[in-house]
Every structure is written in C-alpha cells, then in structure tokens.
Amino acid sequence: MFAERFKNRLMLQQQAGLYREPPEVKTRDGKYLSIEGRRVLNFASNDYLGLGVSEELRRRAAGNFEKYGTSSSSSRLVSGNYSIINEAEKVYASYFGYSNAIFFPSGYQANLGILSTLLERGDTVIFDKHVHASSVKGMMMSGANFLGYNHNSMPHLEKRLKMCTSEQVAVLTESLFSMDGNLLDVAGLGKLKEHCRFLTIADEAHAFGAIGSGGRGIAGSVADIAVGTFGKAFGFFGAFVLLPAGFKEYLFNFSSPLIYTTTLPEAHAATAIDILEIIARSEDKRKRLRDASQSLKKGLLLEGFRVTGDAHILALEIGDETKAVNMARMLLRRNIFVLPARYPTVPLHKSILRIGVTALHEEEDIASFIDHVREASGELK
Ligand SMILES: Cc1ncc(COP(=O)(O)O)c(C=O)c1O
Missing domain, CATH: 3.90.1150.10 (Aspartate Aminotransferase, domain 1)
Structure with a gap:
C-alpha cells in the first residue's frame, strides 16, 4: 500500500x-x-x-499588523479586494515601469497562476532549460506546447523560434538564474525581440531589490511580464507579478490559483509599500x-x-x-x-x-x- x-x-x-x-x-x-x-x-x-532581519522593517511590519489585523479572510474575488492592496499594486507597477501589478501568496503560486492561465492549448512556450520548478509546473498545467532551449543560449533560442509555427509564442526565462547564478543575456534577447513576435515572461525573483537601478532588476527592457517575490531581497513573503494593460483583468477572471485562494492581508500590502521605499534607498x-x-x-x-x-x-x-x-x-x-x-x-x-x-x-x-x-x-x- x-x-x-x-x-x-x-x-x-x-x-x-x-x-x-x-x-x-x-x-x-x-x-x-x-x-x-x-x-x-x-x-x-x-x-x-538583510531586510529580513532589519529592525526598521520589523517595526513597520508590526505596526501594520497592529493597524490592519492579521487576515484578509477571503479571496480577492470574494471580500478580499481591499483598497490598500490595490494601492500597493499601483505603487509596484509604477516603480517597476509596468501598467499593472498583482500580488500572489507566493512566487511558486504566481508562476502557476500566470503560466497556467495566460497560456493554453495551441500556444507554444519556449523556455530556458534552467527555469524554476514552479515555471515548469505552470507550463505543464497550461496545456501549451513547450520547447526547451539550452541555458542562456540565444542562438539556440533563435533556432527554436524559427521552428515554431504557433500564432501565439511566449519565451520564458529568469533574469538571474536561481541555481547557476548567471545573468540573462538581455541584449541578445532584445535583438531577437526586434525580429520575432513573442511575449517574454521573465522571473526576476532573485534580481528584484538586489540588482539593477534602484533594485529594478535587469530585464525591464525585454520582459512583457515579470515575476518578483517578496521572500528574497524584500525580506518578507508573498509575490508580485508585473503586467501589461489588460492582463490583470484576465487573471482575475480566469486564474484558478488566484481566484480560489485567500488573499494576503492588508497589513502585507501596507508593508510591501514600506519595503519598496526601503529598497529604493538601499x-x-x-x-x-x-x-x-x-x-x-x-x-x-x-x-x-x-x-x-x-x-x-x-x-x-x-x-x-x-x-x-x-x-x-x-x-x-x-x-x-x-x-x-x-x-x-x-x-x-x-x-x-x-x-x-x-x-x-x-x-x-x-x-x-x-x-x-x-x-x-x-x-x-
Ligand atoms: C526563480 C524562482 N522563482 C520563484 C520562486 C518561488 O518564490 P517563493 O519562494 O516566493 O514561492 C523561487 C524560489 O525559490 C525561485 O527561485
């Protein structure tokens, strides 16, 4: 048994x-x-x-939990769509230069939530072979065709793009790879984007907060969608996804890992705003x-x-x-x-x-x- x-x-x-x-x-x-x-x-x-052990963040987070309480007690789609969460998402979208942002309970869930929803049967996703387990799982759940390319190899990605017959193609990568520690070839990917039409999804979990101007990561010029987690350089928990216009509404309507989960509490959103202010001056x-x-x-x-x-x-x-x-x-x-x-x-x-x-x-x-x-x-x- x-x-x-x-x-x-x-x-x-x-x-x-x-x-x-x-x-x-x-x-x-x-x-x-x-x-x-x-x-x-x-x-x-x-x-x-080192924000996870910062006295300042500890005080501010404690103050936010004191003020707002401990739980949202429902999904975003039920009674959990609080003003402060919407405000925090606007602050994140604006800081990172995207139209919209949406918070998820974790980075793992964010990758499942976006990939399984935005991609579907008939689409093709071409992915760096070293992407995170949560991205692999999200891709598999989507039903899209998937094709791997050799880690950080833009010539191989180009070959894959040429092979691809789908109308809708997405390229999936990380900006700072979680295990090898390599940085994405942003210029190489940018060149491919000039010649081929595809949606780029970049997981910047290990880059946001830690590298790039003001901690904005490195893939902003090529990533149509970017995933960030609060659990790493932000010293907190949960995740955010940065999106082009029109995508947030789509996720609200069709993303099961978002619709059927309790949203992070208001205190989380208030603390996320505090953290971004700290990140900006770090x-x-x-x-x-x-x-x-x-x-x-x-x-x-x-x-x-x-x-x-x-x-x-x-x-x-x-x-x-x-x-x-x-x-x-x-x-x-x-x-x-x-x-x-x-x-x-x-x-x-x-x-x-x-x-x-x-x-x-x-x-x-x-x-x-x-x-x-x-x-x-x-x-x-
Ligand atoms: C590249 C990458 N994406 C996503 C995640 C998941 O983030 P979280 O820990 O917030 O679930 C991780 C965490 O290990 C990661 O390394």
Missing part, C-alpha cells in the same frame, strides 16, 4: 545520495543561524539585502552585496575551484551527489552553513554548493568561508 511505496522510494533516494533532510534552525540572528546548538555563518540565505546595501559577491567568487577561483555566478548567487561545482552532501556537512561542522543542490534541482551528477551572498557578509566572513572550503575540500580528497 501507500506506506510501503513511500518507504521504498525514500530508500532509493537515500541510495542515490538524493535524500533530503533539512537541518533544523533554532533561531536566526543577522548573518548567523543557530543549528545543532552552534552559531553558524549563513551562506544559504536569499535575504540578499543603494549602499546593493553595493556591499556586489562587492562581497565579487570578492567571494574571485577568492574561490584563486583557490582553483570551479565557480559560476555573475552576481550574488554562486555555484561551487562539485558533481557527485554524495560528495556535495559530505562537503556541506563538513562545512557545517566548521560553523559554515551552505546547502548542496542536487538532482532534480540541478541536472544529475552536476551537484553544486549553492552559495547565497548577502549584504550582511563582511570581508572577514568571505575570507573565513574560503578558508573553510579549502580545508574541507582537502579533507574530502
């Missing part, structure tokens, strides 16, 4: 080095976590600007993030490691799944927390340590990380 099947599957996961068992985090204190009774330096966070944090990321990549390369990543997400290439897990374990013993990313998050036998740099990291943290990686890697050999 079910229990037997689950037991067998889990056993196979273990044998393949793919078993997932997240360590329990007792508390968080800035760049440190308390794990297994020890204080460890956190290099596995997406809180790129240039110093973005600079610190850039400097720390460059310094870490340079240091690891100098030590002879293979590292990819153009910004604050760095991928230290390991390969073998068990080796990646062991390396992360050894680093944890040395009070460094970094997670191994394994199949199916990355291709089989291409495991990495996925490093999340943040503006909270100082030069001594970077130096310490490199020292420990060098020593742990030496011991593993």
Whole structure:
C-alpha cells in the first residue's frame, strides 16, 4: 500500500545520495543561524539585502499588523479586494515601469497562476532549460506546447523560434538564474525581440531589490511580464507579478490559483509599500552585496575551484551527489552553513554548493568561508 511505496522510494533516494533532510534552525540572528546548538555563518540565505532581519522593517511590519489585523479572510474575488492592496499594486507597477501589478501568496503560486492561465492549448512556450520548478509546473498545467532551449543560449533560442509555427509564442526565462547564478543575456534577447513576435515572461525573483537601478532588476527592457517575490531581497513573503494593460483583468477572471485562494492581508500590502521605499534607498546595501559577491567568487577561483555566478548567487561545482552532501556537512561542522543542490534541482551528477551572498557578509566572513572550503575540500580528497 501507500506506506510501503513511500518507504521504498525514500530508500532509493537515500541510495542515490538524493535524500533530503533539512537541518533544523533554532533561531536566526543577522548573518548567523543557530543549528545543532552552534552559531553558524549563513551562506544559504536569499535575504540578499538583510531586510529580513532589519529592525526598521520589523517595526513597520508590526505596526501594520497592529493597524490592519492579521487576515484578509477571503479571496480577492470574494471580500478580499481591499483598497490598500490595490494601492500597493499601483505603487509596484509604477516603480517597476509596468501598467499593472498583482500580488500572489507566493512566487511558486504566481508562476502557476500566470503560466497556467495566460497560456493554453495551441500556444507554444519556449523556455530556458534552467527555469524554476514552479515555471515548469505552470507550463505543464497550461496545456501549451513547450520547447526547451539550452541555458542562456540565444542562438539556440533563435533556432527554436524559427521552428515554431504557433500564432501565439511566449519565451520564458529568469533574469538571474536561481541555481547557476548567471545573468540573462538581455541584449541578445532584445535583438531577437526586434525580429520575432513573442511575449517574454521573465522571473526576476532573485534580481528584484538586489540588482539593477534602484533594485529594478535587469530585464525591464525585454520582459512583457515579470515575476518578483517578496521572500528574497524584500525580506518578507508573498509575490508580485508585473503586467501589461489588460492582463490583470484576465487573471482575475480566469486564474484558478488566484481566484480560489485567500488573499494576503492588508497589513502585507501596507508593508510591501514600506519595503519598496526601503529598497529604493538601499543603494549602499546593493553595493556591499556586489562587492562581497565579487570578492567571494574571485577568492574561490584563486583557490582553483570551479565557480559560476555573475552576481550574488554562486555555484561551487562539485558533481557527485554524495560528495556535495559530505562537503556541506563538513562545512557545517566548521560553523559554515551552505546547502548542496542536487538532482532534480540541478541536472544529475552536476551537484553544486549553492552559495547565497548577502549584504550582511563582511570581508572577514568571505575570507573565513574560503578558508573553510579549502580545508574541507582537502579533507574530502
Ligand atoms: C526563480 C524562482 N522563482 C520563484 C520562486 C518561488 O518564490 P517563493 O519562494 O516566493 O514561492 C523561487 C524560489 O525559490 C525561485 O527561485
């Protein structure tokens, strides 16, 4: 029966080095976590600007929950369409330069919500093979035909576009890829857009807030639709989608993951407005993030490691799944927390340590990380 099947599957996961068992985090204190009774330096966070531990944001969010209460208690399509949510969406659309914005309870749900609704049978979606699991799921739910192109390869995307006979074509990509840390070839995509008609959907989950002018990400010139999450550089939770005119009404009418879910509370929207004001004046944090990321990549390369990543997400290439897990374990013993990313998050036998740099990291943290990686890697050999 079910229990037997689950037991067998889990056993196979273990044998393949793919078993997932997240360590329990007792508390968080800035760049440190308390794990297994020890204080460890956190290099596995997406809180790129450190807003998730900012006193100012904590105070403002608490004030908003005090003022507005805790729950919207209904879907947007029932009694949850509050003025402050509409106002916040207008503020986001205007800041990022789009006609409209719409909030979702999470980035995962946002990708399901837009892709499964805007695309349908007969359409074609051409996607970068490294897009997030939520985008893959959304595409599959839509019923559209899908064609993958090699990661960030504009020549391959061009070939795919030439093969495509559908009237309605969408291209799906990320702007800062969540695992490899590569930046999208915005200029290359822009050139293709001059010659072919397609709708571009760019997931800027890891870019918004952290890179680009005023934290506006990098794909604004090519993305017709952009997805952002509050759960990363915004230090909060939930997500926003930036849209051209006419699309928001369509989602309100046809997007099941939006229609049949309780909307985020008013306090969330009020806090989202506060966060955008903080993001706009966080240039110093973005600079610190850039400097720390460059310094870490340079240091690891100098030590002879293979590292990819153009910004604050760095991928230290390991390969073998068990080796990646062991390396992360050894680093944890040395009070460094970094997670191994394994199949199916990355291709089989291409495991990495996925490093999340943040503006909270100082030069001594970077130096310490490199020292420990060098020593742990030496011991593993
Ligand atoms: C590229 C990308 N898109 C979407 C998501 C989902 O966002 P959320 O955590 O808000 O559900 C993630 C989160 O890991 C992501 O990396």
